[in-house]
Amino acid sequence: MSRIAACFAALKAQGKTALIPYVTAGDPHPSITVPLMHRMVAAGANIIELGVPFSDPMADGPTIQQAHERALKHNTSLHDILGMVAEFRQTDTTTPVVLMGYLNPIEIMGYAEFAKAAEAAGVDGALTVDLPPEEGMGVLPLFREHGIDPIFLLSPTTPERRIATVAQAGGGFIYYVSLKGVTGASTLDVGQVAQHIAQIRQHTDLPLGVGFGIKDAATAAAVAKTADAVVVGSAVIKLIEATPDDHTAIMDGISDLLVSMRTAMDAGV
Numbered sequence: 001m002s003r004i005a006a007c008f009a010a011l012k013a014q015g016k017t018a019l020i021p022y023v024t025a026g027d028p029h030p031s032i033t034v035p036l037m038h039r040m041v042a043a044g045a046n047i048i049e050l051g052v053p054f055s056d057p058m059a060d061g062p063t064i065q066q067a068h069e070r071a072l073k074h075n076t077s078l079h080d081i082l083g084m085v086a087e088f089r090q091t092d093t094t095t096p097v098v099l100m101g102y103l104n105p106i107e108i109m110g111y112a113e114f115a116k117a118a119e120a121a122g123v124d125g126a127l128t129v130d131l132p133p134e135e136g137m138g139v140l141p142l143f144r145e146h147g148i149d150p151i152f153l154l155s156p157t158t159p160e161r162r163i164a165t166v167a168q169a170g171g172g173f174i175y176y177v178s179l180k181g182v183t184g185a186s187t188l189d190v191g192q193v194a195q196h197i198a199q200i201r202q203h204t205d206l207p208l209g210v211g212f213g214i215k216d217a218a219t220a221a222a223v224a225k226t227a228d229a230v231v232v233g234s235a236v237i238k239l240i241e242a243t244p245d246d247h248t249a250i251m252d253g254i255s256d257l258l259v260s261m262r263t264a265m266d267a268g269v
Contacts, residue, residue: 026076044262
């Protein structure tokens with residue numbers, strides 16, 4: 001059983017929902033990424049989504065775009081990020097790590113080399129925003145061969161037929177984008193999310209994670225009643241943006257946010 005599958009199975013047995021924070025690797029400095037990963041786990045994170053910085057993050061809003069820019073100022077590369085995961089694995093062998101990003105850095109490294117290196121580092125999944133299942137036939141077998149779950153996105157406008165396609169091609173969990181637009185946009189309608197989650201469940205047994213629009217403990221708890229995982233990104237990155245030169249404030253602020261979310265999710269409030 002993969003780390004992701006084991007994580008969801010354990011949480012289901014406890015009647016809990018996964019908390020998945022997103023951070024861009026190397027933001028605001030490469031030295032903070034691994035300690036921050038450990039701190040997030042201590043604060044209640046079950047899976048870590050580690051962003052791979054890219055110069056044109058088209059699915060992301062201004063907050064995460066700026067996180068990519070801060071990381072790229074330090075020339076944070078995919079090789080560097082795999083090194084961070086390997087360092088994290090020296091003391092944490094159980095928390096799943098998912099890389100989230102765009103296809104270009106993987107293409108530059110080479111699909112086979114990336115899959116092999118990611119497995120060696122301890123990566124569990126890859127969410128590649130601009131790699132749809134229809135174009136992944138040469139890539140997805142390599143991911144699976146090396147134990148990397150290919151994670152795909154669904155949105156409120158995804159038609160029924162495509163939901164089935166994504167469900168068949170995906171692994172680990174499915175990431176449901178709860179809002180139209182880019183990350184950090186608009187306001188969450190929990191009722192609509194519940195309706196779409198019910199529709200998706202007709203096509204897959206994979207766990208369903210919900211992201212975009214999770215801003216605080218209240219929204220996290222509301223979504224946790226419907227989803228198998230709550231993904232929080234922009235709210236985390238804004239805490240980095242607020243004090244990029246104060247790593248202690250970053251660590252404490254993100255820890256406090258995740259503790260509040262974990263507590264509210266577990267309480268069902």
